[in-house]
Amino acid sequence: MNVLIVDDEPYAVDELKYLTEKSRYVDTIMEADNIKDAFGLIIQYSIDLVFLDIHLANEDGLELADKIQMLASPPFIVFATAYDEYAIMAFEKNAKDYILKPFELERVQSAINRVQSDITNKKMISTTDGTFNNEKIPIHLSDRIIMIPVKDIFAVEVAQGKTTIHTEYKKYTTFESLISWEHKLKNTSIMKVHRSYLIHLDAIEEIQPWFNHTVQLTLINGLKIPVSRSYLREFKLKVGL
Numbered sequence: 001m002n003v004l005i006v007d008d009e010p011y012a013v014d015e016l017k018y019l020t021e022k023s024r025y026v027d028t029i030m031e032a033d034n035i036k037d038a039f040g041l042i043i044q045y046s047i048d049l050v051f052l053d054i055h056l057a058n059e060d061g062l063e064l065a066d067k068i069q070m071l072a073s074p075p076f077i078v079f080a081t082a083y084d085e086y087a088i089m090a091f092e093k094n095a096k097d098y099i100l101k102p103f104e105l106e107r108v109q110s111a112i113n114r115v116q117s118d119i120t121n122k123k124m125i126s127t128t129d130g131t132f133n134n135e136k137i138p139i140h141l142s143d144r145i146i147m148i149p150v151k152d153i154f155a156v157e158v159a160q161g162k163t164t165i166h167t168e169y170k171k172y173t174t175f176e177s178l179i180s181w182e183h184k185l186k187n188t189s190i191m192k193v194h195r196s197y198l199i200h201l202d203a204i205e206e207i208q209p210w211f212n213h214t215v216q217l218t219l220i221n222g223l224k225i226p227v228s229r230s231y232l233r234e235f236k237l238k239v240g241l
Contacts, residue, residue, distance in 0.1 A: 001025055001048035001112075001119060004041055006064065007080065008033040008057045012101060016051055016080060019108040025116040033057070035064045042068065047075040049096075049115045054081040062086075065093040069195065070230070073186075074179060076118065078111045091161035092196075094179035118180045137184060139165055139172050146172070150188050154203040154219050156181045158196050168221050193217070193227040193235055201238060 003026055007013050017029055030045065032038035034056060041047065050068065054061040061079070068074045077094065079086070082101040091098070096118070097111040136147040148167065155166040158178040165172040165181075182192055189201045199217060206218040214232055217225045227235050235241075 001116060002028045002030070002046055003049045003051065003112075004030045004032065004038060004047045004075070005051045005080075006032050006035075006038040006056070006061065007051070007053040009053070012053070012080075012103075016103055016108065019103055019105050020051070020112065022105065023109055023112045025112055035059050035061075035067075038064055039067055042071070042075060048119060049076045049078065049112070051078050051080040054079060054083060054086050062089065062093060065095070069094060069179070076115045076177075076179060076183075078115070088161045091175075091177065092158065094158065094177045094182075094195075096177050096180060118176075118183055140174050140176055141172060142175075150185065150190070151200075151202070153185075153190060154200050154221055155223055155225060156185075156190070156198040157225075166219075166221065166223055191231075191235070191238060193225065193231045195228065195230075197225050199225055204239070207239075207241075 003020055005013050005016055013031055020026055020029055030041050032041055042050070052061045052064060065077055068077060076096040078097040078099060079095050080099050080103065084100055087098050096115055099107045099111055136149050138145050138147055152167045153165060154168060156178060157164045157166065163174050163176055163178055163181065165174065178198065181198060185198065190198050191201065192198050199219070203219045204217050205220050208216045208218070210216040210226060212229060214229055215227045217227060219225065
């Protein structure tokens with residue numbers, strides 16, 4: 001995988017680069033110390049994983065996370081910082097992991113392995129004809145892994161660092177990020193309609209006008225989900241509005 005380290009502290013960059021190089025999954029490591037250069041590298045190269053510090057010189061790493069999420073195929077984000085109080089906020093930005101300075105080899109390798117697992121899953125489920133809706137997908141729960149058909153997933157929701165998978169009659173809680181699920185479900189009828197929601201187009205029962213010229217969806221199971229303005233145009237194209 002191709003990795004980008006975004007940090008304005010040279011010592012932290014060198015330390016993280018040294019630990020990252022030890023992974024057999026890492027092919028290339030790039031560096032940036034500001035948002036502009038980092039985003040340019042992400043656009044120019046096929047970056048799979050971004051290690052992102054929250055406090056950059058006169059900049060906020062969370063702003064870069066927001067920009068990354070707007071990309072069609074965003075890289076995975078692992079926040080690498082000295083501050084633990086931003087963890088919940090980071091996971092709301094769909095972070096794959098959150099590691100603290102000073103970095104430990106085991107934590108860095110664990111984060112890389114989690115990303116590699118999702119990359120592998122993405123490759124396994126990618127199809128050119130979108131037929132994956134009939135297949136099953138794993139959900140990593142706290143004590144086990146269960147398999148459910150993609151067609152049974154009505155929505156995926158992230159809130160307070162936890163991700164909830166909604167089906168018709170049940171819901172499952174996992175710590176897998178929303179961006180991870182977005183990658184897994186890329187070639188299905190499930191799409192992102194809000195920074196906190198993915199929905200299955202076939203599960204929509206009703207579309208209602210909502211605030212600021214947006215819409216609210218009611219799914220077959222009664223769940224109500226807003227479509228934000230950022231995703232409204234794509235959503236309308238998908239459903240033929």
